[in-house]
Amino acid sequence: MNAIVVKNLEKTYKVYQKNEGVFASIKGLWHRDHKTVHAVSDVSFTIEQGEMVAFLGPNGAGKTTTLKLLSGLIFPSAGTATVLGHIPWKRENEYRRRFSLVMGQKNQLWWDLPAQESFRLHKEIYRIDPQEYTRRIDELTSLLEVRHLIGQPVRELSLGERMRMELIAALLHRPDVLLLDEPTIGLDVVSQRRVQEFLKYYQIEQKTTVVLTSHYMKDVEALCKRAVIINQGSIKHDGPLSDILDRFSNHKIMDVQFDGDDMPRDFSQWGEVIENEAPRVKLKVPRNKIPEILSSLLSKYRILDVGVQERPLEEVIAEVFTEHKEDSDHSQNAKSELQSTTD
Numbered sequence: 001m002n003a004i005v006v007k008n009l010e011k012t013y014k015v016y017q018k019n020e021g022v023f024a025s026i027k028g029l030w031h032r033d034h035k036t037v038h039a040v041s042d043v044s045f046t047i048e049q050g051e052m053v054a055f056l057g058p059n060g061a062g063k064t065t066t067l068k069l070l071s072g073l074i075f076p077s078a079g080t081a082t083v084l085g086h087i088p089w090k091r092e093n094e095y096r097r098r099f100s101l102v103m104g105q106k107n108q109l110w111w112d113l114p115a116q117e118s119f120r121l122h123k124e125i126y127r128i129d130p131q132e133y134t135r136r137i138d139e140l141t142s143l144l145e146v147r148h149l150i151g152q153p154v155r156e157l158s159l160g161e162r163m164r165m166e167l168i169a170a171l172l173h174r175p176d177v178l179l180l181d182e183p184t185i186g187l188d189v190v191s192q193r194r195v196q197e198f199l200k201y202y203q204i205e206q207k208t209t210v211v212l213t214s215h216y217m218k219d220v221e222a223l224c225k226r227a228v229i230i231n232q233g234s235i236k237h238d239g240p241l242s243d244i245l246d247r248f249s250n251h252k253i254m255d256v257q258f259d260g261d262d263m264p265r266d267f268s269q270w271g272e273v274i275e276n277e278a279p280r281v282k283l284k285v286p287r288n289k290i291p292e293i294l295s296s297l298l299s300k301y302r303i304l305d306v307g308v309q310e311r312p313l314e315e316v317i318a319e320v321f322t323e324h325k326e327d328s329d330h331s332q333n334a335k336s337e338l339q340s341t342t343d
């Protein structure tokens with residue numbers, strides 16, 4: 001059953017353009033120039049109940065805007081979306097009780113008070129039974145290892161501790177849908193790992209539907225099987241995470257261990273050297289040429305060991321983003337060229 005259904009969703013903003021100079025400022029009093037920003041244009045996807053999906057894209061791609069639309073914080077310019085059968089921007093109380101939005105860059109807890117005061121407020125807002133509340137606080141604080149910190153003002157907590165408190169506040173009412181916008185941003189590797197492990201455990205236990213945006217591919221690899229890639233407001237890929245490597249990476253990494261000095265000086269005919277710690281070399285090789293390269297190397301050199309790996313997801317995704325940016329830059333250039341020839 002689908003938990004989230006998004007169809008042709010659009011969000012445009014009209015942004016005031018202020019030109020430089022005194023004259024332009026005075027002119028701006030009478031006449032204002034505007035430009036239209038297409039934060040999200042024609043986005044469609046569905047997410048099944050209990051699925052955990054990565055929502056990926058470069059800066060400014062439209063991820064946060066989509067999550068804000070799904071939370072009902074903003075209204076769309078066009079299109080529809082339902083989350084658990086509710087239209088988010090109708091802001092029905094029943095819907096508010098069933099989802100949570102966590103933004104890594106925004107503090108939702110009271111800064112000067114201990115986290116437990118914010119938790120108590122959530123208890124009242126969501127009308128959580130007192131016994132159930134105590135049970136959930138116990139469970140969440142011990143899973144996230146912050147039980148000893150709930151009496152300390154939030155401003156005194158480290159970023160990682162605060163983020164864990166934010167997650168507790170978001171999960172106290174047991175939402176069926178959890179929207180996570182960069183939940184591990186700025187955290188050190190240990191805190192990131194802790195948050196990942198917690199989310200993995202919690203999602204399996206509670207079967208919560210989760211949409212996760214993260215620039216940190218370790219989060220994505222650890223937590224999600226499916227990825228939706230958005231760039232410049234529209235969806236570029238939607239499918240299993242493993243497909244991204246198949247679809248977008250034409251290369252693999254070949255790790256070759258030569259026998260002592262019996263190795264080539266120049267590898268250019270086989271591939272690009274990624275790492276050379278002679279007698280061990282890592283080569284980026286075309287995916288479809290692996291058997292050919294291997295037999296060529298084996299026929300010329302004594303090789304002790306060979307391994308073939310996928311390229312790091314991080315690298316491939318970064319390339320996908322750049323490719324789409326270049327595509328769009330090219331089409332933009334083509335459009336302006338066309339414009340100038342037709343003018």
Ligand SMILES: Nc1ncnc2c1ncn2[C@@H]1O[C@H](COP(=O)(O)OP(=O)(O)OP(=O)(O)O)[C@@H](O)[C@H]1O
Nearest residue numbers: 013015037039057058059060061062063064065066
């Ligand atoms: N309130 C707003 N007014 C005008 N433009 C906006 C507004 N909110 C977002 N935008 C623009 O919409 C586009 C998408 O922004 P959004 O915050 O959704 O991107 P994002 O994918 O979340 O990026 P990041 O990874 O940097 O957080 C950007 O170009 C941004 O400048």
